[in-house]
Amino acid sequence: SWRRVTVESSSALSSSTGNKILTIHTGYPDFQGSVYSDWLSSARATYKSAWVGDTWSMNRMTLNMGLRFDVQSDGVLPTSLPAVKGFEKWLPAISAPAIPKAIKWNSASPRVGMTYGLDESRKTQMRASYAIFSSQLGNGVSTVISPVQYRYIYFYGRDLNGDKIAQINELDLTSPGYWSGFDISNPSSATTINKLGDYNVPKTHEVIVGMDRELFKSFGVSASFTYRKFTDFNWRPRIGVRKTNYVQAGTLTGTGLPDGSSYSTPFYTVVTTGLSQAALNGGSEYTGRDGYHQRFWGIEATATKRLSNRWMARFGFSTNDHREYFDNPNTASADPTPSPGSPKIDGGLVVVQSGGSGKSGIFQLLPKFQIIANGLYQAPWGIDLGFNM
Numbered sequence: 001s002w003r004r005v006t007v008e009s010s011s012a013l014s015s016s017t018g019n020k021i022l023t024i025h026t027g028y029p030d031f032q033g034s035v036y037s038d039w040l041s042s043a044r045a046t047y048k049s050a051w052v053g054d055t056w057s058m059n060r061m062t063l064n065m066g067l068r069f070d071v072q073s074d075g076v077l078p079t080s081l082p083a084v085k086g087f088e089k090w091l092p093a094i095s096a097p098a099i100p101k102a103i104k105w106n107s108a109s110p111r112v113g114m115t116y117g118l119d120e121s122r123k124t125q126m127r128a129s130y131a132i133f134s135s136q137l138g139n140g141v142s143t144v145i146s147p148v149q150y151r152y153i154y155f156y157g158r159d160l161n162g163d164k165i166a167q168i169n170e171l172d173l174t175s176p177g178y179w180s181g182f183d184i185s186n187p188s189s190a191t192t193i194n195k196l197g198d199y200n201v202p203k204t205h206e207v208i209v210g211m212d213r214e215l216f217k218s219f220g221v222s223a224s225f226t227y228r229k230f231t232d233f234n235w236r237p238r239i240g241v242r243k244t245n246y247v248q249a250g251t252l253t254g255t256g257l258p259d260g261s262s263y264s265t266p267f268y269t270v271v272t273t274g275l276s277q278a279a280l281n282g283g284s285e286y287t288g289r290d291g292y293h294q295r296f297w298g299i300e301a302t303a304t305k306r307l308s309n310r311w312m313a314r315f316g317f318s319t320n321d322h323r324e325y326f327d328n329p330n331t332a333s334a335d336p337t338p339s340p341g342s343p344k345i346d347g348g349l350v351v352v353q354s355g356g357s358g359k360s361g362i363f364q365l366l367p368k369f370q371i372i373a374n375g376l377y378q379a380p381w382g383i384d385l386g387f388n389m
Contacts, residue, residue: 001047001048001049001050002046002047002048003046003047004044004045004046004047005044005045005046005047005139006042006043006044006045006077006139007041007042007043007139007140008040008041008042008077009040009041009042009140010038010039010040010041011038011039012038012039013036013038017085018084018085018086019035019084019085019086019087019167019168020035020036020037020038020084020085020087020091021033021034021035021166021167021168021171022034022035022036023164023165023166024154025164026156028159028164029158029159030156030157030158030159031156031157031158031159031166032154032155032156032157032166032177033154033155033156033157033166033170033171034152034153034154035084035087035090035091035152035153035154035155036084036151036152037081037084037091037151037152037181038081038082039081039148039150039151040079040080040081040148041079041140041143041146041148042076042077042078042079042143043074043075043076043077043139043140043141043142043143044074044075044077044100044139045072045073045074045075045137045138045139045140046072046073046074046101047070047071047072047136047137048070048071048072049068049069049070049071050068050069051066051067051068051069052066052067053065053066053067053111054066060116060117060118060120060122061114061115061116061117062114062115062116063112063113063114064111064112064113064114065110065111065112065113066110066111066112067108067109067110067111068108068109068110068111068134069107069108069109070105070106070107070108070109070134071104071105071106072104072105072106072107072136072137073100073101073102073103073104073105073137074101074102074103074137074138074139074140074141074142075098075099075100075101075102075103075142076096076098076099076100076102076142076143076145076146077098078095078096078097078098079095079096079146079148080093080094080095080096080148081093081094081095081148081151086168087153087168089187090153090176090179090182090184090187091151091153091182091187092187092188094147094148094187094188094190095148095190096146096147096148096190097190099142099145099146102142102145102196103137103141103142103196103199103286105134105135105137105201106201107134107201107203108134109131109132109133109134109203110131110132111129111130111131111132112129112130112131113127113128113129113130113131114127114128114129115127123213123214124211124212124213124214125211125212125213126209126210126211127208127209127210127211127212127224128207128208128209128210129206129207129208130205130206130207131205131206132203132204132205132206133203133204133206134201134202134203135201135202135203135204141286144192144194144196144236144284144285144286145192145194145195145196145286146192147189147190147191147192149180149181149182149192149193149194150180150181151179151180151181151182152179152180152181153176153178153179153180153184154176154177154178154179155171155172155173155175155176155177156171156172156175156177157170157171157172158170179281179282180281180282181193181281181282182281183277183278183281184281185277192283193278193281193282193283194239194278194283194284194285194286195239195278195283195285195286196285196286196287197285197286197287197288198287198288199234199286199287199288200232200233200234200288201232202230202231202232202233202234203230203231203232204228204229204230204231205228205229205230205231206226206227206228207226207227207228208224208225208226208227209224209225210222210223210224210225211223211224217308218305218306218307218308219303219304219305219306220303220304220306221301221302221303221304222301222302222303222304223299223300223301223302224299224300225297225298225299226296226297226298226299226300227295227296227297228295228296228297229293229294229295229296230293230294230295230296231293232288233288233289233292233293233294234286234287234288234289235286235287235289236284236285236286236287237284237285237287237334238270238275238279238282238283238284238285238334239276239278239279239283239284239285240275240276240279240285241270241275241279241334242330242331242333242334243329243330243333243334243335243336244330245270245271245275245334246268246269246270246271246334246335246336247268247269247271248266248267248268249267249268249269250266250267251264251265251266251267252264252265252266252267253265265338266336266337267337268335268336268337270335289331289332290328290331290332291326291327291328291329291330291331291332292324292325292326292327292328292332292333293324293325293327294322294323294324294325294350295322295323295324295325296320296321296322296323297320297321298318298319298320298321299318299319299320300316300317300318300319301316301317301318302314302315302316302317303315303316305375307376310377310378311375311376311377311378312375312376313373313374313375313376314372314373314374314375315371315372315373316370316371316372316373317369317370317371317372318369318370319368319369319370320366320367320368321349321366322349322350322366323347323348323349323350324345324346324347324348324349324350325346325347326344326346329346340353340363341353341363349365349366350365350366351363351364351365352364352365371389372388372389373387373388373389374386374387374388374389375387
């Protein structure tokens, strides 16, 4: 198979003056004027895959084996952004050339499965399988090394005319408070402050074992156990910044958790001494997340009455556990400060934060257990009566 995907995204801060200043009050009349450049992302990914498989049947045993190869790449397309009026010194016009196939993932994924009938009637079947699943490279991942990044800079100021909106003459332009996405000593540079490290192809190792048994005609039970290990993660920390670069800055305490209990959570700040200029400018690196993996196990069982004598029914139960592990906390994490989407607990549950506009504050965990029951009865006159719980 062959597939090519191109995605372009852009955003801009609305501004009648063209100055692109977002006013953030820090205690009126003081404020922070955050100046944002327009932003553009343009990337193209190519996916090539080949696979082969076969099935062997030998008496009561059936084997299914396969092998898949994936060659994936993602590259940056040419981009250009205009200067921000009044702030050309820091946010000038900038153009960046294409960087084709900036990130490449090559992988081989073997799979093997087996079923075996324990008796001559084949009413009891054992199942087992092992597979490696290589992840799909996201279109746009390569924009981490595009010279055109999300650029912004902010200055402190004071409202002089009483309109509560920051103007250029009200900002202290001699001392920027913070900036990101560019090299402040060379803001016109057509090279990125970000970098590529030694990245991986993320993989899932999966083992499934199970059994199916027909107890009597049209009625059977089934159970299986699934184990998965997720390895070779990538991430985007600040360049050269890991857990050892942080020190505790304080502790957040209070009461009023949903269960009525109190909390005491430390928070941390990065020590800037010894950091590179790229890291101080907010530069990040796309690299492998060494010393980190996730583990999942799940158990499911079902009882099924197939449609006969005008009725059918099914009952199912499942439970699972999905956790993350920091085998080497000094390389697998950066800022130790926990958050709802990243609790940073070795052996803790995996939390997934939702995405999308207005929907990013939802934090999802796998349900501890699930139960399903449904059925159907064929009533007279062609009427079907069903239920689902």
